[in-house]
Amino acid sequence: MRGYEWLARSLQASGQTHVFFVDAVLRRTLLELERVGVQPVLAHTEKAAVYMADAYGRVSGRPGVVAAQSVGTANLAAGLQDAFLARSPVLALTGHKPIGHQHRNAYQEVAHAPLFAPVTKFAAMVQDAADLPRQFRQAWAAAVAVPPRPVHLDLNGLMGEFVETSETAEPPAALGAWTAPRHRPVAEAAAVRAAAAALRSSQRVAIVAGDGAALSGCGAELLALAEALRAPIATSLGARGLVSTRHALHVGVAGNYSAPPANQVVHAADLVLFVGCDTGDQVTHAWRVPRPGTRVVQVDADPLEFERSYATEVALLGDPKATLAALVAELGTPAREGGFLAEAQALMAGWRRAVAPRLASEAVAIDPARLCAEITRALPGDGILVADTGYSGIWTGTLVEMEPTQTYLRAAGSLGWAFPASLGARLAAPQRKVVCWSGDGALYYHLPELETAKRRGIAVVLVVNNNSGFGQGWPNYLKQAGNRPVAAEQVLRFGPTDFAAVARQFGLKGIRVERPQDIAGALAEALASEETVVVDVATDIDCRAPEPWTP
Structure with missing residues (x-):
């Protein structure tokens, strides 16, 4: 069979339900994937596509698959940093211009290997379909072995077309049982x-x-x-x-x-x-x-x-x-x-007593601690909570209570990761509710993926901790600015933006929350929906998240 048939049927046989990409790449494969029941998910940026694949891999245990053409390769590689740091299995597929075009100033072509070296544990060039089965198995095995991390197959052709149209005699691979961690040895x-x-x-x-x-x-x-x-x-x-x-x-x-x-x-x-x-x-x-x-x-x-x-x-x-x-x-x-x-236990009890008033705060603008308490109550027993980096990680990691039947996914460092990742998480576990915690600063990175959520019918609850700025660094920077607060605002403040209204422009439901007593109802309404709902919570930028004890 031809390479595109082999690749599509192998992904289907291996249990993949979705593949994430930015056009133009593997067009024959994408058509064949749709034909055999694997859904191609078109994202608006390569990084967003990677973040979707990253969370898909974390939830499913199988490598999330992401693809981009030659000119999008640098963007895709940049997106793999978070998956690499978080030890997430991801299989990246890219096109590269053929050997005869290399080192000749080919249009939009740069060397791919140096871009992927810091963010993958295995990488190989695939020249034609005869090589694809062996390299596909090797890449998949590497992705799910400890530590799980991204792998990269660079396919011959701007869109991988030389691999797609050449032939292999091997039957499709079924690797769905190879999940992370694949091997479980016991210590001596x-x-x-x-x-x-x-x-x-x-x-x-x-x-x-x-x-x-x-x-x-x-x-x-x-x-x-x-x-x-x-x-x-x-x-x-x-x-x-x-x-x-x-x-x-x-x-x-x-x-x-x-x-x-x-x-x-x-x-x-x-x-x-x-x-x-x-x-x-x-x-x-x-x-x-x-x-x-x-x-x-x-x-x-x-x-x-x-x-x-x-x-x-x-x-x-x-x-x-x-x-x-x-x-x-x-x-x-x-x-x-x-x-x-x-x-x-005494230290923990004292901490819980100290923070309890904030968890019940009636303040307007809203204390994010109260939002944490409401998410704790609202998240279903098998729910998935996806949190961005920085203050989003601190708020949710200290004040949202979690049970082992639930799943907590966090960004390893890439601001804006959480919303696209939440879409990938829901596609990997369609029977589970997914709640995403994103700051407004993070959401601006990948706001267009609201269109992806609408087009593909992906239902997540996107909670925006909306304080019109980068809250984590705000007080210290304001202090540094001294008698020039406007200078600090130019660096760390933006908006205000009504993200509920933005959601409606994308054809989705948006709920604006400005009083703490309205959070619970908004979350309940959003969780009951079968499409993405944006819950835009107006919070106080001067509220500080818990701070670590330092020796």
Whole structure:
């Protein structure tokens, strides 16, 4: 069969329901995809298409597939940064002009390999359809192996047409069972015994579970271990909801995007167990939490994560879910004093008392903390919450409560990621409700995807934290400006914009909320809809999100 037939039928056989793209690329393949039941989703920018594929991959476990022609390749590569940082499986397909056109100032052509090198774990050039089956399987396998990350196939032809029209004798590939994480090895028995001994030796153990733990789905095993050790659990932002945020052992997100208790607890520990956690600057508050010299035991499926930031007393190389199960069995029921856990729970209780008035605030303009409380109440038991970066991540990561039956997806750093990502998440899980938290500054990046949502009939609840500016940096910048507040406004303020009215211009429903008592009704109405609804909430830019405790 021809390359376009093979590719379309392989994607269909592998369980893909949607492919995201910006024209003009793989036109024969797109027609064949539609014919075999896989829906092509045309986006308005390559980055938006990538963000859709990114969230699709995170929710489904299969690589989200995104495509662009040769001239759009640089834009597509830029969009892969978030998926790379978040360890998300994405398969990027691009066209490149044929070999005979290379290095000859071909129109709109630049070298592709350097663009993709920092944001992919595997990349290959595909010259014709005979090579496609082997390289497709290799790319898919790489995308879902730990750590899952984007991969890139650069197809011969401006639109990949030379690969599409040449022939292969191989049958279509069915790779749907290859989901992230594809392999689940258990750490060596000797390492498990050594880790159990180390954990028994300390009465002040804190656990920090990261994005790798969330990928592994080890929530039950994590709780079993924490209960045996009477150890508090902190998480990275990406692992929020791995265990119930209301659980007595849970102390919140650690690091830069933290409410105070988590950093205080981890800093006070004598031994920290990192589970699938990358120990980067965000989750460790610039490597200050845990404090220098703290004993560290680390569980990770990626050996490159050991010794990055902390000297590791015991390193357990294995899938977190499988390895924690072995560790719980080895640990048994050790004698524990419980004093450290009591300290952690007291800190958490004090924090909850302190923040409670803001969660019930009747202030106008609206305190975003009240919006968080309303989303906690409104999000369905199997709902998906998608949050943008910056303040959107801090608000939702500290004040929206999550359960393990729900899913929390967050931007790893690309402002504007959340809204297109929420569309991809809904397409990957059409039976689940999706709520997107975006600031107005973030929404301006990909506002045209409202048209995509309308055209493709994708239903998400887009909540806009609308404070007419970049709220995270506003007070400090205003202070820097001194007696020139207008100068600060020129840098960080914009609008005001009524996004509910904008939504109506796109043919969608928009609800403007200016009083806190109206939030619940607006969310209920939006969640009941079968199309995208914009809930535009007028909030106070001077309201500060929780700030991390710093040693």
